[in-house]
Amino acid sequence: LFLFARKSVIQLDLANTKKALIVPAFETLRYRLSFPKSKAELLSMLDMGTLFTFRYHVWTKGHAPTNFAKWRTATTPYRVEWEADFEPYVVVRKDCPEYDRRFVGFGWNKVAHVMELDAQEYEFTVLPNAYMIHMPHAPSFDITKFRSNKQYRICLKTLKEEFQQDMSRHYGFAALKYLTAENNS
Numbered sequence: 001l002f003l004f005a006r007k008s009v010i011q012l013d014l015a016n017t018k019k020a021l022i023v024p025a026f027e028t029l030r031y032r033l034s035f036p037k038s039k040a041e042l043l044s045m046l047d048m049g050t051l052f053t054f055r056y057h058v059w060t061k062g063h064a065p066t067n068f069a070k071w072r073t074a075t076t077p078y079r080v081e082w083e084a085d086f087e088p089y090v091v092v093r094k095d096c097p098e099y100d101r102r103f104v105g106f107g108w109n110k111v112a113h114v115m116e117l118d119a120q121e122y123e124f125t126v127l128p129n130a131y132m133i134h135m136p137h138a139p140s141f142d143i144t145k146f147r148s149n150k151q152y153r154i155c156l157k158t159l160k161e162e163f164q165q166d167m168s169r170h171y172g173f174a175a176l177k178y179l180t181a182e183n184n185s
Contacts, residue, residue: 008127012077014093020117021091022080022126024066025054027134039129043072054134061085062111066126074128082118084178087111089132092122100163105142107156112163115178119171 012019026042028051036042036051045051053060053068065083087110097116103109118124145152167175 008077008091008130012125014091018120018122019092020088020096020114020122020124021077021130022066022088022124023091023130023132024068024071024126025063025089025132025134026051027054027056027136028052029136031136033133033135035133036131039131042131051133059085062087065124071126071128074126077125077127080124080126082114082124085111086114088114088124090114090117090124092117096122102159102163105152106140106146107142108160108163112160115167119167119175119178 008014008021012021014021026046030050033050036045042051046053053066054063061083062085065080065086066088067078067080070078089110097113097120099109100112100116103112114124139147146156164175164179167178
């Protein structure tokens with residue numbers, strides 16, 4: 001992954017363009033896994049049910065725009081569009097927008113960051129031969145709080161609304177799609 005990502009950074013001129021390179025994410029429910037040494041091996045593991053697209057069982061929307069069906073056969077990088085709740089893992093320039101500090105703990109950190117990248121007209125480009133695999137682990141303190149504490153969820157909702165209002169103020173008409181998407185999801 002590192003070598004392919006490094007090569008892609010150079011080939012896609014990441015240093016001089018507004019691109020967010022998407023590293024497709026997968027997961028396993030197994031605690032032990034031999035990491036696939038190639039895309040072909042990963043695809044075989046997907047077909048056998050050893051791997052799944054990331055959060056397939058609980059939050060499909062977060063990575064759906066990656067278009068895993070297209071990724072299966074892609075040999076060149078391809079562009080995807082922002083959609084509501086999109087939270088891919090990305091490689092970006094150092095001078096990209098920082099994560100919004102309101103979103104610490106669990107919830108909306110990557111979603112808000114990707115919205116900001118989209119508002120600043122970053123191009124989302126999926127890398128065809130890169131991938132990452134999320135391994136199972138115990139729930140974090142913050143996700144446990146999110147799941148069990150209604151006040152936590154109310155606070156997160158308030159922060160989301162505040163963030164979206166800030167986006168509207170900062171980006172104007174172009175940011176309306178974020179409000180519309182949130183209301184439809």
